[in-house]
Amino acid sequence: MASREVSTMIKQGFISDPTLSLSFSPSRTTSTTTTLSRLYSPSSSPPPPPTESTRPSQNPTLFEMMSEEHLRDSKTIEESRKKTQTRVAKLLTELKICSCNNWGLGSGDVRLTVVSRDGYRVSMDVHRRVLIEKSRFFEEKLSQSRENGVSHTVEISECDDVEVYVETVVLMYYDDLKKRLIGENVNKVLALLKVSAAIMFDAGISSCLEYLEAVPWSEDEEEKVLSHLSQLELHGSIAEVLQRVSSGPSTSARADDIFLKLLSGVLQAKDDKARREMKTLISRLLSEDSFEDDNRLDVSKDTLYHLCHRCLSSLVLCLSEATGMDGSRRDRGVLMAEIAREADNLQWIVDILIDKRMANDFVKLWADQRELAELHSKIPTMYRHEISRITAQLCIAIGRGNILVPRDCRFSLLSTWLEALYEDFGWMRRASRSVDKKLVEDGLSQAILTLSLGQQQVILLNWFDRFLNKGDDCPNIQRAFEVWWRRAFIRQYTGVQDSSQLQITLCNYPT
Incomplete structure (x- = not known):
């Protein structure tokens, strides 16, 4: 031929x-006689640089500036x-x-x-x-x-x-391609993999994949690796590489078991510094893109409430022990630390519930803790003030609109725990640097103002007397008092006669 x-x-x-x-x-x-030096050449050469005489001395024109940039x-x-x-x-x-x-x-x-x-x-x-x-x-x-x-x-x-x-x-x-690739960066190997796949260089594909499977990736490199492998459609040959980011189909139940183990581990941690660090880390990871991916495997509501009940039971036991403590029992400092720890654990779980918009049921659960509230009132403030921070958490979330519960539930929450919050507020403010006095006061004010006018009156008149006697040791909710006053005496709204029914008045205007 x-x-x-x-x-x-x-x-x-x-x-x-x-x-x-x-x-x-x-x-x-x-035969080929071309020398090595002529095997490559640029297609064109850039224009020569300007001489000193051609450079503008001052106030260059737009054309001159564009030329310089070029x-x-x-x-x-x-x-x-x-x-x-x-x-x-x-x-x-x-x-x-x-x-x-x-x-x-x-x-x-x-x-x-x-x-x-x-x-x-x-x-x-x-x-x-x-x-x-x-x-x-x-x-x-x-x-x-x-x-x-x-x-x-x-x-x-x-x-x-x-x-x-x-x-x-x-x-x-090369016979030993993997040895030749040692020292290369991930981006270069991905580029080599792409060309190897295009020309069906099987040894090159295998060596590049073995390299990618063995070396660490940065987060940016991980995105590039996954993107390139999905585009190249190498199918079965990339399984080893992808095992780093995928372990096969996962289920919600399997993921939730892992979440429960991790959260429980933090709650029971013995080293306080490590416990604080892991709380911060896990909270950040759980809140990351939590509402942007429908396929995301997330901690379940059941798991979080299981942990809430566990913390509540521990608190009841600790407070029961504290109320019956005498000189022959455990050291009071140790018991105080246990109460603070369990209260802090519950605060952390409640924060997660609020962040995930699952805290509605906890408001009712906390409002129903009358036994715990009664025990709380029987022990010194220095032992119990961390517990009142949970009430403050909920009031702040309600005041921001992050928790939506019926009015009766909101009123029940304050009926059970507001007195304790008043009593502990001074200790909360002095003993904890993380307590934002103004944030608590604003949240409490807003939560009170969501109640019916009659309920606002009961709570704010009680606060008025307490504030006059306690001063800074009582939350300053004057803003809520002002709003209630204007609602009750200045801008009276009489359209609602019966709080159980919605009254609508129709008015005819002249045409």
Whole structure:
């Protein structure tokens, strides 16, 4: 078969592949004499830099500023191209050494040219035997193209990165590719993987995947790895790499078991510093994108309320022990620390419930803790003030609209715990740096103002007498008192006669 016919068949084969644009043509000579220094050249040269006489001395025009910017960009591109040329030159030298040492081959019988999108070209002499043996793509295209005394020219156009294509060809001459990849960065290996997949260089694909499976990834690199692997559609060969980020189908029940174990571990931690750090970490992770992904596996409401009941039971036991304590029992300081710890545990779980918009049921649960409230009133304030922070938490959330519960439930909460909050407020404010006095007062004020006017009156008149006697040791909710006063005496609204029914008055206006 004539060499021209063989070349035509190969050209048609390459054009049919959507990932590469290659062309073949038989060479008129049987050998290649081009020197290494001429195997690469930029498609164009940037304009020369301006001389000192042409530079503006002052107040440059817009055109001059644009010209300067263009020159800077051109200089940057030129420097980048020079660096690329230097690296490519090293790769071509490495290619020549490998072809002799690893394969014992002489000069190549295929001239392979790689062309970038901006016209940058690199040519190299490679060996048909190596291409066919290493790449199923080249095997298909070159297996019928050889003719005695004739070498071929192959051109790969529109390349994203010429350097990566050259390096992929160099890898074909190595037996131990994974050793050759040691020290490369993840981005470079992903680029090599992409080219290896395009030309069906199986050894290159395997080595790149083994590298990716073995090295650590940054968070940005992880996103790139997953994106590249999904685009390349390598299917079963990427399973080992993906095991780092996927363990197979997960279920809500399985995830919830893990969450329960982690949360319980924090609640029972022995080291206080580690406990605080893990509380912060887990809270941040649980709140991360919590409402943006419908498929997200999250801690369940049942698990959180299970932990709430556990904390409440522990609090009741601790307070019961504190009320019956005498000189022969445990150290009071140890018991005080246990009460503070259990109260802090409950505060943490309530914070998670509020963040996940699951705290409505807890308001009723806390309002029903009359036994705990009674025990609370029988022990010294210094032992119990951390418990009142839970009431403050709920009032702040209600005042912000983050908890939506019926009015009767809100009133029941304050009926059970407001007196305790008043008593403990001074200790809360002095003993804990994390208590924001104004935040508590604003939250309490707003929560009170959500009640019926009669309920507001009962609570605020009681507060008025207490504040006059306690001063700063009582929450200052004057703002709520002012609003109630105006509602009750200045802007009286009489449209609602019966609080159990909605009264609607229709008015006819003249037309």
